[in-house]
Amino acid sequence: MAKKVPYRLYLSEEQMPRQWYNLRADMKEQPEPMLNPATLEPVKEEDLYPVFCEELAKQEMDATTRYIDIPGEVLEFYRMFRPSPLIRAYNLEKALDTPARIYFKFEGNNTSGSHKLNSAAAQAYYAKKQGLAGLTTETGAGQWGTALAEACAFFKLPLIVYMVKCSYEQKPFRRSVIQTFGAEIIPSPSTTTKAGRAILEKDPDTGGSLGCAISEAVEKAVTTEGYRYVLGSVLNQVLLHQSVIGLEAKTALEMLDEYPDIIVGCAGGGSNLGGLIAPFMQDKLLGKASPRIIAVEPASCPSLTRGRYAYDFCDTGQITPLAKMYTLGCGFVPAPNHAGGLRYHGMAPILSKLYHDGYMEAMAVEQTKVFEAAVFFAKHETILPAPESAHAIYGAIAEALKCKESGEAKTILFGLSGTGFFDMTAYESFLNGTMTDYIPTDEDLEKGFAQLPKVPAFK
Amino acid sequence: MAKKVPYRLYLSEEQMPRQWYNLRADMKEQPEPMLNPATLEPVKEEDLYPVFCEELAKQEMDATTRYIDIPGEVLEFYRMFRPSPLIRAYNLEKALDTPARIYFKFEGNNTSGSHKLNSAAAQAYYAKKQGLAGLTTETGAGQWGTALAEACAFFKLPLIVYMVKCSYEQKPFRRSVIQTFGAEIIPSPSTTTKAGRAILEKDPDTGGSLGCAISEAVEKAVTTEGYRYVLGSVLNQVLLHQSVIGLEAKTALEMLDEYPDIIVGCAGGGSNLGGLIAPFMQDKLLGKASPRIIAVEPASCPSLTRGRYAYDFCDTGQITPLAKMYTLGCGFVPAPNHAGGLRYHGMAPILSKLYHDGYMEAMAVEQTKVFEAAVFFAKHETILPAPESAHAIYGAIAEALKCKESGEAKTILFGLSGTGFFDMTAYESFLNGTMTDYIPTDEDLEKGFAQLPKVPAFK
Incomplete structure (x- = not known):
C-alpha cells in the first residue's frame, strides 16, 4: 500500500x-x-x-x-543541481483516467536541460x-x-x-x-x-x-x-555515472513504499536509460524483482528494434574500437526530418547485451506520435519535454492506457531526461502540421548492415 | 551561528x-x-x-x-513546480573570496522560466x-x-x-x-x-x-x-500572489537559523521583488528586523532611481486607471538595445510607496555590467540566468565584494527570478562585444515627465 x-x-x-x-x-x-x-x-x-x-x-x-565512490568534488558539483525530483504525475493520471500510478524522474532542471x-x-x-x-x-x-x-x-x-x-x-x-x-x-x-x-x-x-x-x-x-x-553516451563509464538517476529514484520510491512494475526510458545511445534502470536491473539480475523495462526509440533510428547485434565501429570515421552492440551500421544517418537527439547508429553495449539476453523490451515510435504525447504532457504537467524525453512519455502513456483497459493499478516509472526549450523549431513544425514521419525501409537498413565490419565470432 | x-x-x-x-x-x-x-x-x-x-x-x-488563503486548486498547481529551492551560492562565494554568505531563491525551474x-x-x-x-x-x-x-x-x-x-x-x-x-x-x-x-x-x-x-x-x-x-506585474494582486517566494525563502532560512542582512531583487514592474521581500518587509514595518532591501533596475529604464513619484497611467494608450508610482511617464519606451524585460515605465504602487517612505534602496546598472555578472555567475553556479535576474546577481555580487572589503560575514539573499534560455540573442551580443549601453539623458526623461497627467494633490 x-x-x-x-x-x-x-x-x-x-x-x-x-x-x-x-x-x-x-x-x-x-x-x-x-x-x-x-x-x-x-x-x-x-x-x-x-x-x-x-x-x-x-x-x-x-x-x-x-x-565506485563519487569523488568529493563531483559530489559538490552534483549538489548544484541534484538531487533531481521524483514527480508523481497526478495530473497526467487524471487526464488519462488511468488507475496506474505514474512517476517520473525529472533530469531537466539544470542549464544543460538534461x-x-x-x-x-x-x-x-x-x-x-x-x-x-x-x-x-x-x-x-x-x-x-x-x-x-x-x-x-x-x-x-x-x-x-x-x-x-x-x-x-x-x-x-x-x-x-x-x-x-x-x-x-x-x-x-x-x-x-x-x-x-x-x-x-x-x-x-x-x-x-x-x-x-x-x-x-x-x-x-x-x-x-x-x-x-570524452563522450556523453554509449560508453560503460557514462552508464556508470548516470546510475545516480536510478539510485536516487529508487531511494525516493522506497520512501513511498513503491516499486515500479514498469520502467520506461527513451533510448538513443543509452545513457539516460542505462542510468535510470541501473538499480532496478540489478534487482532483476539478482532475482529480487522483475519489473518490465522498456526502451523507447525513434522509428527513424531504430537500433534496438530493427538493428543487428554485431561488432561495429562507434563512429562513422571508423577510428574507434569495435563494440558489440545493436547497430544500424556506423554509416547510418537518420533522415533530416528527425528532430532532437536519439540519432546514434548504435546502442550502449551494456544495454545491447541486456536486451539481447531478454532483460529489456524495446519499442519504436514515429515522431509525430511522440510530439503529440509531448504536447499532451506539457498541458497537464506544465513541463515542456525534450523530444528525446517525449519518447518515454509516449511509452508511459501507452502503458497507463493499458492499465485503464485492464483496470490494473500498476506503478509506472519513466525518465523525463530533459526539457525542450531548444527544440522549438521541431515543436513549431508539429504544431503547424508540417512535421513528417520517416521509417527506414528494410532496403535502407540492409545498406547499413552490409557495411558492418567482418569480425569472426569472438570467444 | x-x-x-x-x-x-x-x-x-x-x-x-x-x-x-x-x-x-x-x-x-x-x-x-x-x-x-x-x-x-x-x-x-x-x-x-x-x-x-x-x-x-x-x-x-x-x-x-x-x-489570504491560497485556493486548493492553486496549491495543487503550485505543487507541480513549487517549492522552489533556496540555494546557497557556495561556489560564487568562493569565486568572490567573500566572507558573505550568499543565498538565492531560484524561481526559474519551471517551463515559464520564471x-x-x-x-x-x-x-x-x-x-x-x-x-x-x-x-x-x-x-x-x-x-x-x-x-x-x-x-x-x-x-x-x-x-x-x-x-x-x-x-x-x-x-x-x-x-x-x-x-x-x-x-x-x-x-x-x-x-x-x-x-x-x-x-x-x-x-x-x-x-x-x-x-x-x-x-x-x-x-x-x-x-x-x-x-x-490579467496582468503579470505591477498590480497589488500580483504582489500578493508572489509573496509565496518570500514566504518560502523565509521558512527555509529559518530552518538554517539565518536571517538576511541584505535582500536584493531585480525590479521591472516589481512582481519578483515585491514577492521576494514581502515577509522581510513585514518584519521591517513591524520593527522586528531591519534588513537592507535593494532594488536593482536597468540604467536604461530607471523608474525608481530617476523617475517621478506621481500619478500616471499604467499603459501607453492611457485607458487604465491612474496609479501613484515611480514612473518615467507612460510614453517612455526603453532604447531598442535594451535586452530582456524590466522595460516597464512605472513601478508597482506598493513598492513605490515603500521606496518613497525609505524602506527600500534602489540602484541602476548598465546592461553590459549585468551580462558580465550573468556569465560569471553561470560559470560558477552552472545556472544561466535571465538578463532580468542578472540585475539582482550584479547587486548581490556588489554587496558581497563590500563584505570582502570590510571583512563582514553578512547574509545576502537575492532573487534569481528566472533562466535565460530564450535570451541567447542578447548573450550573443554580449559575448561578441556588440552589446551597447544606453542611459537616457535628463532631457529624454523630461519629455516623459512632461506628459504626466495633471492630478491635483489627492486627499
Missing part, C-alpha cells in the same frame, strides 16, 4: 548517492569486449589512455567493482585531476555539449565541441549557451580533421551525424598535446 | 505556504488609491469588474486582510471559477505570456496574448512555447484594437512597448464578451 505521495519528492543532500553503481558487476554474462579494429584483439585499459584520461579508461574496463550533466561533471573532474590541457567532444542535439561546457567552465578546462552541422545551424541558441560557458564550437563535418575532410569530400552538403562528429573529436584529441576525448 | 547549510534546500509540501501574505495590511501608510482618469475619483472594487474577474478585483482593493507562474496560476484559476470565456494579457520578454499560457492550458481557458512586437520578432521560440500551450499570440501594436491602430498610425515601425501591449490587451478584454484582462 502506497504512502501519501507528494507531487515532487526531493531527497535530502544526505540521502544522495555517494557511490555510482556499476551494473556490469551483477551481469551474469558480460558484454563482449571492445576490439582493436586492426588486430581484432580485445582492447586493454592502457590502449585507451591516448583517448580517455586514465581514471575513465579504468572505469570503462572495470566489470567487477560493484560500487541528465547529461551527471557524466559531464565526472569526466571533466577526472580530466582536470590528471592535469590535462583540454578536452574534445561531440554534441548532436546539444545537451551533452552544454553539459560538458558547464562542467569544463567550472573545473577551468578548455573544451572543443564538434557539433553536428545540422544542429549547429538549426540551434543557434544552443550554440550560444555552449559559448557562454567558454567552449569552442566547430560544426561537423569540418576541415579541422582528416575524418571531417574525408566525409566532406564524399558529401559536401551533409548535415553531419553524431558518428562523424565523434570521429572528428577523437582525432582532434589524439592529435592535440595534452587533450583527451 | 548558522547550521550546516546544504547547497539547495527544498521545503516539504507540508511546509509550503497555504496563504499569501498581503503586505498592505502592515503598511503604516497605504499607497495612494487608483484614480479614475475621467473623474479623478478613487476607483472602487466594482469599477474594476469589467476588467478583472471579481475575486481579483477584490484582492486588488484589499488593504486590510493580512493573510516566477511568473505563481500569479498566473492564481489568475487563471479565479477566471475559470467565475466561468469566464477567456483571458487577454500582454507579454514583453515572454515569461509572463508563457506562464499564463501554461496556467490557462491547465485550467482549460482560452487566452489571447499581445506580445511586444520586438520580442515577438526576436524571440520566435518563446512564441512557439506559448503556442504549444494553446494560446493565441498577436504582435503588438496590432490592428486588432483602437489603441494599437492609434499607435501604429503615429509610428508604423515601432517595436512596441509593454505599455502599448497592455492597452491592447485591456481593450480586447473589455470589448470581448466574457473576457477579462
